[in-house]
Amino acid sequence: MKNRIYFFTGTGNSLKVAKDIAKALPNCELVAIYKDTLLEIPSGYERIGFVFPNYAGGPPSMVANFVRKMKFSDQSDTYIFCVATYAGNNGAVISQMGNLLQKRGLQLNYGAKIISYPNALTAYPMPIEVNDILKKAEINTKPVIDSIVAKQHIPISNLEESDKEKYDKFIALIQNSNSGYDVNDDCISCGICRDVCPAKNITLEDGKPVFHHQCECCMACIQHCPKRAINYENKTQDRERYTHPDIGHKVISQYYMHQDVKSNDNS
Ligand SMILES: Cc1cc2nc3c(=O)[nH]c(=O)nc-3n(C[C@H](O)[C@H](O)[C@H](O)COP(=O)(O)O)c2cc1C
Ligand code: SF4
Ligand code: SF4
Secondary structure, three states: OEEEEEEOOOOOHHHHHHHHHHHHOOOEEEEEOOOOOOOEEOOOEEEEEEEEEOEOOEOOHHHHHHHHHOEEOOOOOOEEEEEEEEOOOOOOHHHHHHHHHHHOOOOOOEEEEEEOOOOOOOOOOOOOOHHHHHHHHHHHHHHHHHHHHOOOOOOOOOOOHHHHHHHHHHHHHHHHOOOOEEEOOOOOOOOHHHHOOOOOOEEEEOOEEEEOOOOOOOOHHHHHOOOOOEEEOOOOOOOOOOOOOOOOHHHHHHHHOOOOEEEOOOO
């Protein structure tokens, strides 16, 4: 039987986890959640997973909207799991996802959170302990993979109203979160920012990126720019950039071009 993992990523932490889980499952497809993801989910999957970063105690807006709109037939025999990467404060991310799935008549069977590198560059400087943090993420991923392989069921707590406040505020403001972005003269018109944007929110006009206010706040453009030419207000000029060392911009952007499904390759 086949397995499928839907993933969302900005800086690669979640794609790394999704790839590691996919490697441990037979016949596992990796599908990016991005602007043009097909909503139809064929039946007959043994497992369907969602792997994404925690944003303000919930899934990215695009992941939540995918779950709201996805089209599927009978999934009663499918084991459904989610894994959220996060930086240290996970909130009610698993309950949020469980709640979204429940509204579609689906039961989340397993949810896990994996601490990873904090990537919100517009909010804080990037910590220097990259290797230590990523080692910890790798160690914490192993038991999660074992649980998913074994199709372990865990109870998912109910979502409380108070859990939703911070997340709902974040979601309400998200689309315009690129409005403080500015591109300086170091830009070499390479197009990487456009290619890694899951929202297809960036076009190059006269060689320079233009943002169209459909932002997911994923940090991919600002973090992957090889010239550090994108900055947020006056906050990020002196901050280091971070992307997961195993997941470069080409690895991410290939999932947004022409192809929605990839079997578990090691690229
Ligand atoms: C907009 C935004 C909001 C975030 N909110 C939280 C948060 O509330 N708690 C937390 O622990 N980490 C938070 N993070 C950090 C990410 O969840 C974490 O770095 C994640 O591993 C990034 O995954 P990615 O590399 O796949 O994009 C946030 C990051 C962004 C960009
Ligand atoms: S990634 Fe950076 S250098 Fe490349 S087009 Fe975008 S802003 Fe310019
Ligand atoms: S514009 Fe930048 S931060 Fe916004 S969704 Fe696209 S890549 Fe992510």
